[in-house]
Amino acid sequence: MAVRTGERAGMDRSGKAWLRVVAWALLGLVLLGGSAAASIAVPGLVADEKAFLDAQPCDSGEGAGGGTADCLRTIRGTVLSAEEVKSDKVRVFRVRLRPPVPAPADQPIDVDRHSELSELVKPGDEVEVTTWRYVLVAVGHDGVSETLPGLPDENPTMFVGLSLAGVWLAVLAFFAAFGTARRARRAAAGRPFAPRLPFGPFKCAAVVAAPLVVAFFAGSVWDAWTGVVMTVVIWALTAVPATILALRWDRDEPSTSPAAVRVDA
Template sequence: MLRYRCGGVCLALLGLALVLVGAVGVLIVPDLVADERAFRAARPCVGAATGDCLRSVPATVRGTLIRERPRNYAYVLELDGPRPVPGDLDMGGADPLLKDLRAGDRVTVTLWRDYAIAVGKDGVTQYSSDSPEGEPQVILALALAFLPLGAFAAHAGGKLVVRARDYAAQGPPGHLVPLGKRALGAAVCALPAGLFGLWWGGPIAVAVMWVLLAGALWVLTGRRETTGGGRHARPLESPR
């Protein structure tokens, strides 16, 4: 019984932590959307530089890392420069500039707030992967993945704590297995929903697609269990 109770406490705490992280992710999405809009509206600084204009800062190349192996690629530019110029900057590809840079080269880094969005040299500019573009969709997709997993873990952990004596004698209830599968399926649905939002719209598109996919999965798996198709479905009663 003590084993079930301790396991239930750990599982419930994990679930609450996941729900908290997911809730925070959902709550910060409006701020990320505002940042994305401000970035799209940004123009080069005129006169005194401010945080919301595009400013150019000189930097020196320390080195480059170009690795183009399948499933193990990297395009990193190593820089020395004043803050907030990053020490390592993901360039997303070797062209058109990264492949030609060498240690000691002087470059110009274009900054927006603390994002290094582009690097230029001799009239050639390459945009980096450091940008607020797409952050709302990615954060919302991750939050939507955490929420069902956290809710299930908190529910299952709470059940184990409250009914530890019964579960120690009879084993965990069978309904937790299909419920866990549904929660996992809902979390997986966040991946295509996030990609859909990146390609076709913003956070609203992510939320709508996730609700549709997770809802359809929930209905289909629930129907399968209640009609006796699942291994954990309740057996049919024999006639008296």
């Protein structure tokens, strides 16, 4: 009776282990799909970056294109409100222009609340807003101008970093599936195994952070495709070795040490 109970418990553990194998594998496939989607957007983002960096101030006729104008358009407007607000848990200095003003200057304009501009602008002031296509580029008043965040030249390398992070997370998931299956087989055969490097959230965070940090610095130094290529190259030289070391979970040799013997997945 005790033998049957032990066999039933072993089968239950084995079944749960294989469910985890399937879950890890599915997670890896989802991550690969997300990375592919992010990488598909990169060529378009690079084209936008190049067009933005090459943009010149609009002539009198070009600015009529509004949000589709491929030049730097200047919109002059009167400040309706200028106040410090909380946006996405961050406090910013938000400026709104008195309508009617053409898009995209008709939307709230958030600047650094500690900037010189935030100390100058007040309701009733005349400001100049620089736009490119549908993007707010800069806002200025009385000779003081501030470039706004979220410009097209910030996007390509960051998307590459996100794509690389997704790919490497998928590698982690597939390796976890392999390790879980291996442990299940060894447990079913009654063979112990010894973990080499336990894999935890800190190692995972380090692996994910590597491509994002590299993408940020590459985007700050290079432009367009150069930044994208350098992101991949530098990331590969740093994140790949770190990940390989982090993923060496098990030794092939069985261990007789009680502390090292594990039979669950």
